Amino acid sequence: MGLRPVRVPDVTRARYGPPTMTPERNYRRLAVIGHGGMADVYLAVARGIGDFHKLLVLKELRPGFAHSAEHRAMFLREARIAALMAHESVVHTYEIDDTGGRPCMTMEFLDGQPLHRVLRRLHEQDGLPLQLHLRVLVEVLAGLHHAHELCDYDGRALGLVHRDATPHNVVVTYDGQVKLVDFGIARAARDDGDTVAGTFKGKASYAAPEQARGGAVDRRTDIFAVGVMLWEALAGRRMWPDLGEVMIVQRLREAEIPGLPAAAAGGPELRALCERALAPEPDDRPATAAAFAEALARHCPAQQEARRDRGRRAPDLRQALSPQLRDLRAAGSDADDRRRHDDRRRPR
Ligand SMILES: Nc1ncnc2c1ncn2[C@@H]1O[C@H](COP(=O)(O)OP(=O)(O)O)[C@@H](O)[C@H]1O
Numbered sequence: 001m002g003l004r005p006v007r008v009p010d011v012t013r014a015r016y017g018p019p020t021m022t023p024e025r026n027y028r029r030l031a032v033i034g035h036g037g038m039a040d041v042y043l044a045v046a047r048g049i050g051d052f053h054k055l056l057v058l059k060e061l062r063p064g065f066a067h068s069a070e071h072r073a074m075f076l077r078e079a080r081i082a083a084l085m086a087h088e089s090v091v092h093t094y095e096i097d098d099t100g101g102r103p104c105m106t107m108e109f110l111d112g113q114p115l116h117r118v119l120r121r122l123h124e125q126d127g128l129p130l131q132l133h134l135r136v137l138v139e140v141l142a143g144l145h146h147a148h149e150l151c152d153y154d155g156r157a158l159g160l161v162h163r164d165a166t167p168h169n170v171v172v173t174y175d176g177q178v179k180l181v182d183f184g185i186a187r188a189a190r191d192d193g194d195t196v197a198g199t200f201k202g203k204a205s206y207a208a209p210e211q212a213r214g215g216a217v218d219r220r221t222d223i224f225a226v227g228v229m230l231w232e233a234l235a236g237r238r239m240w241p242d243l244g245e246v247m248i249v250q251r252l253r254e255a256e257i258p259g260l261p262a263a264a265a266g267g268p269e270l271r272a273l274c275e276r277a278l279a280p281e282p283d284d285r286p287a288t289a290a291a292f293a294e295a296l297a298r299h300c301p302a303q304q305e306a307r308r309d310r311g312r313r314a315p316d317l318r319q320a321l322s323p324q325l326r327d328l329r330a331a332g333s334d335a336d337d338r339r340r341h342d343d344r345r346r347p348r
């Protein structure tokens with residue numbers, strides 16, 4: 001298609017080319033942001049009358065899946081769920097559309113980096129300061145709580161579970177916002193669509209035991225995922241290092257959750273909170289993401305203050321992260337990382 005992975009400052013100056021139009025000419029794809037399992041994610045520009053231009057993100061079902069009724073249905077469900085979100089910590093979805101027979105959805109462009117890249121980059125230095133890391137997690141929990149509490153138009157709770165709350169699906173923007181993305185495998189309590197009993201969906205390294213067993217999931221499954229993120233924030237390393245997905249799933253099924261290392265950061269209360277979020281039994285975890293967020297926020301007083309005065313939060317986080325984020329911006333996107341990785345593995 002002639003597109004190269006996104007490098008935002010260059011793309012906004014439209015240096016990468018040639019940009020491609022969607023068949024209906026509604027959108028001009030400028031650059032690739034990512035290729036997921038089922039969809040391609042592009043930075044694009046929508047054009048309208050009166051020289052209207054709006055930068056947005058286009059997530060399109062891959063051509064290979066466009067003829068599969070099952071994948072189309074999954075994609076449309078993702079869009080329907082994403083469309084319900086209206087929260088400052090969740091990406092805003094604009095529309096569902098069709099580009100030449102491929103369903104696509106448009107959403108706000110988050111000019112930033114996924115949290116896993118921020119963490120990876122900072123790991124090479126001193127790591128993300130714990131206070132900031134906790135604040136990111138408080139925002140993630142706020143976004144999740146919004147999703148968990150959503151009701152349909154008749155006021156009935158949807159019982160939504162994200163099921164893929166991982167650092168890959170959290171974007172930290174250059175101006176200091178934290179946004180949850182990707183409702184690709186989210187599911188409402190009344191959905192009977194995809195989940196054949198015993199199948200596993202999601203990323204094993206952030207999955208909960210009930211998910212690994214193919215059992216019923218609810219909001220506490222997402223709480224476990226943030227528990228893993230908290231574990232990693234305190235320990236300064238991955239919770240399941242060097243273990244393949246199959247092994248992780250097996251450990252989870254047997255409820256063998258690694259304890260926090262003795263050298264992990266945080267006082268006894270914070271450590272206890274982390275262990276509670278990682279309780280094998282959902283009943284033993286914080287009951288809601290809001291309760292978890294509130295308990296966590298007690299360990300980062302700046303967060304509580306910033307929440308009272310939203311205007312201060314962004315400059316805070318922005319200033320603290322700006323050197324690292326600038327570096328990452330210069331280093332390109334996740335797709336660049338993968339390309340570099342593939343290049344290294346390719347036999348010469
Ligand atoms: N609205 C957005 N703005 C900027 N980057 C985004 C946006 N949505 C997704 N991304 C980036 O693209 C990646 C893949 O998008 P995602 O929706 O997670 O697709 P997948 O379902 O394939 O994982 C994300 O990890 C994130 O880095």
Ligand SMILES: [Mg+2]
Pocket residue numbers: 036168169182
């Ligand atoms: Mg994703």
